[in-house]
Amino acid sequence: MTELSPKQKDAELSEKVQKLFEEKGRKALEIAKKTMLKEQERIECKEVKEALDYFMNEYWVDVARPALLSIVCEAVGGNPESTTSVAVSSILISGSADIHDDIIDRSKTKYGEQTVYGKFGKDIALLIGNALLFKGLVFLNEVEDLSEQKRKVMLETLKDMFFELGDAEAMELHYRNCATPSPAEYLKVIERKAADVEAHTRIAAVLGGADDKEIERLGRYGRLLGMLIILRDDVLDLLDDCELKSRIVKEHLPLPILCACQNAEIKSRLDRLFKKPRITSKEVRLIREVTEKSGGIETSVTFMKELASEALSILKQLKMNREYLVTLIRFTLTF
Amino acid sequence: MLIAQQVHRLLCRYGKPAFKVAQKIILEEDIKNRNVREALDYFIREVWLDMEYPGLMALACKAVKGKQYVETYTDIPKEQIQRQDIKYKEET
Numbered sequence: 001m002t003e004l005s006p007k008q009k010d011a012e013l014s015e016k017v018q019k020l021f022e023e024k025g026r027k028a029l030e031i032a033k034k035t036m037l038k039e040q041e042r043i044e045c046k047e048v049k050e051a052l053d054y055f056m057n058e059y060w061v062d063v064a065r066p067a068l069l070s071i072v073c074e075a076v077g078g079n080p081e082s083t084t085s086v087a088v089s090s091i092l093i094s095g096s097a098d099i100h101d102d103i104i105d106r107s108k109t110k111y112g113e114q115t116v117y118g119k120f121g122k123d124i125a126l127l128i129g130n131a132l133l134f135k136g137l138v139f140l141n142e143v144e145d146l147s148e149q150k151r152k153v154m155l156e157t158l159k160d161m162f163f164e165l166g167d168a169e170a171m172e173l174h175y176r177n178c179a180t181p182s183p184a185e186y187l188k189v190i191e192r193k194a195a196d197v198e199a200h201t202r203i204a205a206v207l208g209g210a211d212d213k214e215i216e217r218l219g220r221y222g223r224l225l226g227m228l229i230i231l232r233d234d235v236l237d238l239l240d241d242c243e244l245k246s247r248i249v250k251e252h253l254p255l256p257i258l259c260a261c262q263n264a265e266i267k268s269r270l271d272r273l274f275k276k277p278r279i280t281s282k283e284v285r286l287i288r289e290v291t292e293k294s295g296g297i298e299t300s301v302t303f304m305k306e307l308a309s310e311a312l313s314i315l316k317q318l319k320m321n322r323e324y325l326v327t328l329i330r331f332t333l334t335f
Numbered sequence: 336m337l338i339a340q341q342v343h344r345l346l347c348r349y350g351k352p353a354f355k356v357a358q359k360i361i362l363e364e365d366i367k368n369r370n371v372r373e374a375l376d377y378f379i380r381e382v383w384l385d386m387e388y389p390g391l392m393a394l395a396c397k398a399v400k401g402k403q404y405v406e407t408y409t410d411i412p413k414e415q416i417q418r419q420d421i422k423y424k425e426e427t
Contacts, residue, residue, distance in 0.1 A: 163366065170368040192367075 010334035025063030028087035078208025092136030168192035175252035194226025228332035260296030350390030
């Protein structure tokens with residue numbers, strides 16, 4: 001049997017994670033769809049109906065968050081089924097945050113798909129985002145078989161997550177228009193943005209009946225996993241012409257470029273390109289080339305490996321079934 | 336005083352306790368970003384002085400003999416509202 005190349009290994013791991021997400025997260029997603037589309041029957045405005053339908057049926061295929069809840073809960077010895085209702089709520093609340101994020105970033109397309117903001121405009125997107133947030137919170141409040149104590153912890157965790165995400169979004173606004181903060185400054189924002197994943201691992205640990213120490217460790221694991229997911233996107237965005245252009249023009253620069261800009265000469269070269277009123281596809285490719293040659297990607301990946309190593313060492317301290325949790329960390333290092 | 340003003344005053348009196356609690360919750364929230372903190376402070380201190388909705392809830396609750404959140408607020412006598420109502424109609 002021939003040995004797989006690194007690229008083939010990455011592809012295999014990526015496929016494995018997709019299957020895992022699908023298997024563990026699909027049920028909650030289907031319930032979330034049903035729940036939201038039931039509300040749709042009472043909506044009179046055609047545009048809102050269409051937008052909600054588009055978001056739930058075509059756009060928001062969020063199986064990752066429910067799968068993470070299920071995996072962590074099972075890892076601490078809990079019943080993964082007990083996370084389904086909370087996962088439904090999480091799908092809706094996270095969907096709301098995603099839509100609001102698109103409005104702020106003016107993202108009309110994402111991963112090759114039109115966002116709700118891109119397809120229906122700001123006003124409708126805002127309304128859909130609000131509807132999802134309210135439904136998600138009400139749904140969480142109605143989850144049965146949940147002690148008041150656990151419900152309180154969950155609501156408090158979600159609230160903290162939302163506030164931290166909002167903080168991070170606001171901090172990120174300073175980095176628009178090709179601002180070049182130091183990688184350390186940028187990573188502070190990324191750490192705050194990872195609150196989302198930490199909230200999920202914490203909630204799952206609570207649902208699974210983990211003790212306080214385990215909850216703290218899984219919380220940290222979630223924070224690191226969240227950072228890795230965001231940084232993986234940063235690297236992937238750099239490798240894709242369309243995404244890179246969007247990052248330069250509308251959002252903030254990804255970590256590899258910020259690492260490259262630590263070199264004054266490279267920074268001044270890239271700044272000249274950023275200052276152009278219009279950036280052509282050729283210039284986008286040039287920005288990538290300069291970043292790559294100056295070691296921007298390498299430095300970013302090295303940093304990611306450090307985060308991954310910390311996450312894996314946390315897992316080693318936990319006496320539980322760690323297989324899937326390790327797989328998720330490894331996945332974030334595939335490009 | 337026009338009936339509208341009087342109703343507004345009534346709602347504010349009944350809504351103030353809940354509003355103060357809402358204000359306190361928001362002001363006590365730990366928010367790191369200065370801009371967000373300032374915007375939230377401005378909104379809750381100067382823009383969103385919403386006492387009408389909690390006032391309406393308190394009055395509706397009182398009407399069905401529910402327990403009031405704060406009982407120190409007295410309502411304006413019915414006759415006074417009716418008198419003002421007549422006066423308002425005459426003026427218009």
